[in-house]
Amino acid sequence: MKTPSTTARSVLAASPAPEGLSLSVIGTGYLGATHAVCMALLGHRVVGIDVDDDKIRSLAAGQLPFYEPGLGELLRRMLDTGRLEFTTDFSAARGADIHFLCVGTPQRPDSPAADLRYLHAALARLAPQLDTDCLVAGKSTVPIGTAEGLTAYLHRNAPAGTRAELAWNPEFLREGHAIEDTLRPDRLVFGVASEHAHGLLAACYAPLIADGTPVVATDLATAELVKAAANSYLATKISYINAMAEICEATGADVNHLATALSYDDRIGGRFLKPGLGFGGGCLPKDIRSFTHRAKELGVGQAVGFLQEVDAINQRRRQRTVDLITEMACGDLSGVRVTVLGAAFKPDSDDIRDAPALDVARMLHQAGAKVTVYDPKAMDNARRSYPELTYAETLEAAVTGAEIVALLTEWDLFCRADPAALGALVQLRNIVDGRHALDAEAYRAAGWDYRALGTPNRLPGQVPVAPVPVPAQNSGCHC
Numbered sequence: 071m072k073t074p075s076t077t078a079r080s081v082l083a084a085s086p087a088p089e090g091l092s093l094s095v096i097g098t099g100y101l102g103a104t105h106a107v108c109m110a111l112l113g114h115r116v117v118g119i120d121v122d123d124d125k126i127r128s129l130a131a132g133q134l135p136f137y138e139p140g141l142g143e144l145l146r147r148m149l150d151t152g153r154l155e156f157t158t159d160f161s162a163a164r165g166a167d168i169h170f171l172c173v174g175t176p177q178r179p180d181s182p183a184a185d186l187r188y189l190h191a192a193l194a195r196l197a198p199q200l201d202t203d204c205l206v207a208g209k210s211t212v213p214i215g216t217a218e219g220l221t222a223y224l225h226r227n228a229p230a231g232t233r234a235e236l237a238w239n240p241e242f243l244r245e246g247h248a249i250e251d252t253l254r255p256d257r258l259v260f261g262v263a264s265e266h267a268h269g270l271l272a273a274c275y276a277p278l279i280a281d282g283t284p285v286v287a288t289d290l291a292t293a294e295l296v297k298a299a300a301n302s303y304l305a306t307k308i309s310y311i312n313a314m315a316e317i318c319e320a321t322g323a324d325v326n327h328l329a330t331a332l333s334y335d336d337r338i339g340g341r342f343l344k345p346g347l348g349f350g351g352g353c354l355p356k357d358i359r360s361f362t363h364r365a366k367e368l369g370v371g372q373a374v375g376f377l378q379e380v381d382a383i384n385q386r387r388r389q390r391t392v393d394l395i396t397e398m399a400c401g402d403l404s405g406v407r408v409t410v411l412g413a414a415f416k417p418d419s420d421d422i423r424d425a426p427a428l429d430v431a432r433m434l435h436q437a438g439a440k441v442t443v444y445d446p447k448a449m450d451n452a453r454r455s456y457p458e459l460t461y462a463e464t465l466e467a468a469v470t471g472a473e474i475v476a477l478l479t480e481w482d483l484f485c486r487a488d489p490a491a492l493g494a495l496v497q498l499r500n501i502v503d504g505r506h507a508l509d510a511e512a513y514r515a516a517g518w519d520y521r522a523l524g525t526p527n528r529l530p531g532q533v534p535v536a537p538v539p540v541p542a543q544n545s546g547c548h549c
C-alpha cells in the first residue's frame with residue numbers, strides 16, 4: 071500500500087487535461103447530485119443519470135429535489151456552464167473517462183444486510199455502454215467484497231472487457247455540509263487495482279489534491295472497509311456517551327459535565343461526544359447493521375459484535391425520550407398536546423430516513439398524545455411518511471397551546487428561539503431537550519420545566535433563577 075504522502079506527491083504530477091475529464095454519475099440522489107455538481111465545478115464535463123424521471127427532470131430544470139444548503143444555486147450555475155446535464159438515458163454515459171456509481175444501498179427489508187439490487191441494476195444498464203477504456207468508480211457504501219464481485223461482472227459484460235476497470239472511492243460527505251465535504255474532504259480514498267485507475271482518479275480530484283487533501287491509495291477491500299470502519303467508529307462514539315447518559319440517569323450525575331470533562335482529553339476529543347437522542351439517517355444505522363452482518367458472513371462476527379450494542383443503545387434513546395415526555399405528562403400521554411420540534415434526522419437536511427425525531431413523534435402518537443410537528447425543511451417528506459401526525463406551518467404555530475414541547479432536531483431556528491417568547495405561546499412551560507442544544511438556565515429562568523436525558527432534574531425550588539411571572543397553568547407538571 072502506498073503511504074498517503076507518496077501518493078499525494080505522485081498525484082500532483084497528474085493534473086487534469088485543460089478541458090477536464092468526461093464523467094458520468096449514476097444515481098443522482100443526495101450523494102450523486104452533489105458529486106455531479108461539484109465535479110462540474112472542478113471543470114469536468116458531467117452527465118448525471120438516474121432511473122427516476124421526476125428527479126432527472128427537476129435537476130435538469132435547476133431544481134434540487136432535496137434540501138442541501140447552497141447546492142441548488144451551484145446546480146443552476148453549473149447547468150449554465152453547459153458542463154453539466156442530466157438524463158435517464160444510460161447511453162449518455164458512453165465514452166466517459168470515469169463512471170461514478172452513486173446509487174442507494176439501503177438496508178434490506180428482511181435482514182440487516184445491505185440491499186445491493188440497485189447497484190446491480192445500475193451496473194447492468196451501464197456495462198453495455200462501456201466500449202472504450204474507462205474506469206467505473208463505486209462511491210456507494212457497500213459490504214466488503216462487493217467490488218471484487220462487480221469487477222468480474224464488469225469484465226464479462228462490458229464490450230471493452232478488462233479495459234473497463236473497477237475502483238472503489240468511498241464517500242464521506244455529511245448532509246448539510248455536502249459541498250464543503252466534497253470539495254475539501256478530510257481525505258480521498260482510492261481503492262484501485264492499477265496505476266491507470268489511480269491516475270484517472272487523481273486527475274479527477276487534482277484541484278483538491280493540489281489543495282492539500284491527503285490521498286490513501288489502497289486495494290478494493292480496504293477502501294470498502296474504510297467507510298464501514300469510519301461510520302462504525304462515529305456511531306460507537308455517539309452511543310458511548312449515550313450509554314454514559316444512562317449511567318448518569320441512574321446515579322444523578324450530569325452527562326453534559328461528563329462529556330465536557332472527557333472532551334478536554336486530547337486522546338478522546340469532543341466531537342461526536344454530544345449526548346442526546348442519538349443517530350439516524352440513511353447511513354449510520356444501516357451501515358453498522360450491514361457491517362455486522364457481513365462480518366458474520368466472513369466468520370469474524372465476534373470482532374464487531376459490539377456494534378449490535380451500539381445500535382441497541384442508540385435505539386433505547388428513542389424510547390427513553392418518550393419515557394421522559396411521559397414522565398412530564400405524569401405518566402399518561404392520552405390527549406396531551408405535545409409539540410415535536412424537528413423531523414429531519416439532522417439539522418440542515420430534509421432527509422427523514424430513520425429520523426429519530428419522527429420515530430419519537432410516532433411513538434408519542436401511538437401512546438395517545440396529540441402530536442404537532444414542525445421542521446423548517448422536512449415537512450413535505452414527513453407528511454408523506456407520517457400522515458397520521460399534525461403539522462404546523464411555523465415554529466410559533468407549532469408551540470401555541472402545547473402542554474409539552476420536545477426539541478428533537480437541533481435546527482438553529484429552535485436553538486435561537488427566545489424562551490420567554492415561546493413561553494407566552496404554550497399552555498404549559500414543559501420542555502424536553504432531546505439534543506442538549508438549548509440553554510437550560512435560560513429556559514429555567516423563563517419559568518420552564520426543562521428536562522434532558524442524562525442530566526439531573528432540578529425541582530422548582532432548586533432552580534437558581536430570578537422570579538419570572540408564570541401563569542398558574544404554566545408551572546410544574548402537566549397534570
Ligand SMILES: NC(=O)c1ccc[n+]([C@@H]2O[C@H](COP(=O)([O-])OP(=O)(O)OC[C@H]3O[C@@H](n4cnc5c(N)ncnc54)[C@H](O)[C@@H]3O)[C@@H](O)[C@H]2O)c1
Pocket residue numbers: 096097098099100101102119120121122125172173174175176188189191192193195209210211212241242243244245352353
Ligand atoms: N447521503 C449521504 O450523506 C451519503 C454519504 C456518504 C455515502 N452515502 C452512500 O451513498 C449511496 C447513495 O446514498 P444517497 O443518500 O445519495 O441515496 P439516495 O436514495 O438519495 O439516492 C440514490 C439514487 O439512486 C437512484 N437509483 C436507484 N436505482 C438506480 C439505477 N438502477 N440506476 C440509476 N440510478 C438509480 C435513485 O433513483 C436515487 O436517486 C449509499 O450507498 C449511501 O450509503 C450517502
